[in-house]
Amino acid sequence: MNISLLRRLPAALTITALSLAALSACATTPASSASTTDAADTAITVENCGSQVTLDAPAKRIVLVNNDSLPNLEALDAVDRVVAVTSAPQEGLYKDSTYSTLGSLSLLSTEKNSTGGSIVSQESILGAQPDLVIAPENAVDREALAASGIAVYSPSAYCANPDPELSEPATFDRVWSEVRTLGTLLGEQDLAEKVIATGSAGLSSTAPDAGTAAALYVSSGGSVLSPYGGPSMVTPVFAAAGLENVYADSDERVFDANVEDIISRDPGTIVLLYSSGDPQSVIDSFLSAPGVSALTAVEKGRVVALQFAYTDPPSMLSIAGPVELSGLLATLP
Structure with a gap:
């Protein structure tokens, strides 16, 4: 929707x-x-x-x-x-x-x-x-x-x-x-x-393959999950960090999705975008959402929180996004 x-x-x-x-x-x-x-x-x-x-x-x-x-x-x-x-x-x-x-x-x-x-x-x-x-x-x-x-x-x-x-x-x-x-x-x-x-x-031409990922904005206390599609800056930031956006085929910048749809795309990593608060509280809010425990990324502990400004909208912080994201990925199992 x-x-x-x-x-x-x-x-x-x-x-x-x-x-x-x-x-x-x-x-x-x-x-x-x-x-x-x-x-x-x-x-x-x-x-x-x-x-x-x-x-x-x-x-x-x-x-x-x-x-x-x-x-x-x-x-x-x-x-x-x-x-x-x-x-x-x-x-x-x-x-x-x-x-x-x-x-x-x-x-x-x-x-x-x-x-x-x-x-x-x-x-x-x-x-x-x-x-x-x-x-x-x-x-x-x-x-x-x-x-x-x-x-x-x-x-x-x-x-x-x-x-x-x-x-x-x-x-x-x-x-x-x-x-x-x-x-x-x-x-x-x-x-x-x-x-x-x-x-x-400053942009790296190649990055090691880090698998697939979905970028989600979590709102309403974790009850609304909003993926970012192909037109968002998530797509090139992910690619520069070695990730493939599982929603890159969508022609919408951002939209709501149910947990079942996210599960069906089976992202190897979940990147939570946030603009206030601390990263751990953002992750905790997401993990409390009904159904997300069935995600492979959650089962494997591959969930990170990235400040929203490092992706969208297009800005010089988007250029710094791949380095910030790669640093977070390096901490994951």
Whole structure:
């Protein structure tokens, strides 16, 4: 059964559309995915989730609605351009300077809606005076913010209506695409290419065969198990660590599955993705779920927990994912 994308976003937020202001007209440059010129005062236009994102100049004031793009901003030396966030970054993933910079910012106030999701008012966003908001598309009102003169960029994995190619098996090219696009919006195209070159060189071309695996997000106290399919970054991260994603044949990024289906695919290893808490509590929650004891991976003690950010959405942490995952695999029987 398909599930809402926002259930996979621990800090996903929705924006309420309030007062609107006329968006200043900006000259654009033709773009398929991203385009600009070197002049800092020349408008920048990129294509994003079927919409055009236009900035009068490289983004200088950024609001982050969840931290999925933070790894790429860090790689592009742009953390100091962030002026407001909706959640603190997960520990153990970033440079000390990143935590220090973001720690000085006040979190935008949020409240829960009737379904348990979080809401941040448009006034909160406007109060930060950003020129760019980076957020999942379903978490913001793109048109309302654009009418107020604020551009919105959504990571490609979180487009409400993704392009058909995003239903194909993922590769690390998606990371490079995200870095290039952000580099364009920041006016840092040359640095983006250097980041990509370094990241590409750091990926191992071959890895010892480590068998099959399934990546699962566990929610509702262990009662909901959600595998990640071919279009997710789990697929290339697994491959770079020597694993084969047993759900690589699915054209859905993430979806709910019952235990019987997981058992039928017989993954040799279970990789639990988590974004809060400690790894052992995540493993314990999974092991308490009805029926999972029949999984071969559970019987053999081949269950690990990997921080979610090392896989999805595409980011420079995805590039570090294979090394992190290989380290966890080395601890298994």
